[in-house]
Amino acid sequence: MKKTRIGIIGANPERGWASMAHIPALKSLPGYEISALSNRNAANTEILSKTFGVANIVAGSEELAKSPDVDMILVAIRVPLHFDAVRTAIENGKSVFSEWPLGKNLQETEKLTALAEEKNVKGYIGLQSRSVPAIRFIKDYIDQGNIGEVLSTSMIGSGIIYGEFTPKANDYTVDPVNGAGMINVTFGNAADALCYVLGEFSELNATTATRRATTTIVEDGDIIPMKIADQVAVTGKLLSGAVASIHFRGGMFPGTNFFWEINGTKGDIQISAAGGSLAVFEPEIRISAGLNGPMEPTPVPQSYNLVSDYGLDYIPASVGQNYMLIQSGEAPTFEDALLRHKMIDAVEKAARDGSSQSYL
Template identity: 75%
Template sequence: MNKIKVGIVGANPERGWASMAHIPALSALPGYEITALSSRNSGNAQLLKETYPVRHVYGSTLELSESNDVDMVLVAVRVPMHYNIVREVIAAGKTVFSEWPLGKNLRETEELAALARQNNVKGYIGLQSRSVPAIRFIKDYISQGHIGDVLSTSMIGSGIIYGEYTPLANDYTVDPESGAGMINVTFGNAVDAMCFVLGEFSELNATTATRRKTTTIVENGQKIPMKIADQVAVSGILESGAVATVHFRGGMLSGTNFFWEINGTKGDIQISADGGSLAVFEPVIKMSTGENGAMEVVEVPKAYNLVADQELDYIPASVGQNYTLIQSGDAPTFDDAVVRHRMISAIEKSAMTGRRESYI
């Protein structure tokens, strides 16, 4: 089988999600080969050449996208840059894998999804939390009827960033115009996993608030305004009729950083983790044994780990699940990104108006 040749926009040898997660995953997976990187910064381009053994380092996204040595382009830059870069990749007719969020807002996301369809381009989205083995296992376990009918679900999580301190590289995330706030990134990814398992909200109510008025830049101690919501609380009814509540809080907490419970007529499931992203922090699963029995830790069957033989750390392994799902045709797409952005827009509208909203 021919390898999928990948070009990466946004690789930085010194930091970033591409170097932390995507490059180790792609380097390990037998069905992929990193053939090209791009950087508009000449100094960074030289560093990329010295750090990664790839055949091409281009000075622009256009050059990379039009390369005959690239089948798929990974877009792993800051969210405000996604729109223009993804458009360039689509125009070149190449498959595109964009990190989440796809666009800064619903309008950009819907435009990019429509453009990909019009140009017959496959578009995949980095909603990695739904792709991790634990989540796919839970989805199957529930659909097989093991806990009966789902009655309700509750999720509480930490935003990881968006708290008292912010790394300088993430200073843009506390500006709502960036499209990279907590409601978009951490909350959006976690609730996507919930909806993947249990179905979408048929209606919801939401409250958002900015409780910290400033955040301190880690590297220099500068205080900058916190302009995004660092508290997001949503309650509603899922399509199944189950009641759902979700509350995310900015930062990392001394208390609960992630806990998700699913209650059924025959039993319960609990998922806990050390942070609010299941693609970053490996979850622990507890299930009731027998009908409404005691809760016990349950191991995810090995069959759900699609990269088990690659000896990857948890973060690149989480991203690797997505790449393996791309090959099987089961990875989240731009259309999934549109649904999630519509949910976020409904939450923001409900929080602003106080009215119940729907999005599907």
């Protein structure tokens, strides 16, 4: 099998999603190899090479995009930097796997999606929540008619960050200009999973609020303004007619950090997790046995875990599902990212104007 050669923008030897999730997955999965890393700081070249075992360290995203040793570029850097990195890759004819969100707003995402189409470049997006085995399983389970017609669904989740305390590396996320707030990242990923399983909203209403005026930086105790919404509540109807509600709250809680219930005419499904990102916290499923029977723990069939043979921990395994779905042509794309950005834009308009919105 010819391997896809991946060039990475965002490899950091100390922290970061690329280091935590993508690199372990790519080192384990068949069909991929890490062929180059982008590095803007020449002083880090040797440590990057030793840490990740990659000899080819290039000076920035443009050189990476021009490299003949790279087939696909992974963009796993701060959201405000996505646009230039993704655009450069596309303009040089490279396929792109961008972490979510694709752009810091709808306008950037529209431009990148249109450019990828114009240049006939494949673009993939890190909407990992829809790709985890549990979510693909419940989609099939529902589509097969096992709980009858879906009547309603409700989801509650934690933002994980966006609470009382914020790590220094995430201080930029609490300013909406950067497009990395809770409504964009954690809410966006969870809402994508709901819509992937049950279909899009035909119309929605929303309430957003900033209930914490400030957040404290973990490392030094600095107190900075919380400028993004730390409460996002959306209600509406799905295209099927089912009634849906989603409520995300900044931070983590002693109580419920993720719970999603789907109610059907023949039974219910419950999905729970220890945090609001299903790519980080492994979900557990309970399904009613028989017609409106008791809720019982339900394992996900092994066939849904596309990386079960490679010994990955849960987080790199979640990302690994996306890489395997790329090979089968089923991975989420820039078009999926554009649709979700349109939904988030509609949520923000609905909350601002007090109006019902549609994004389809």
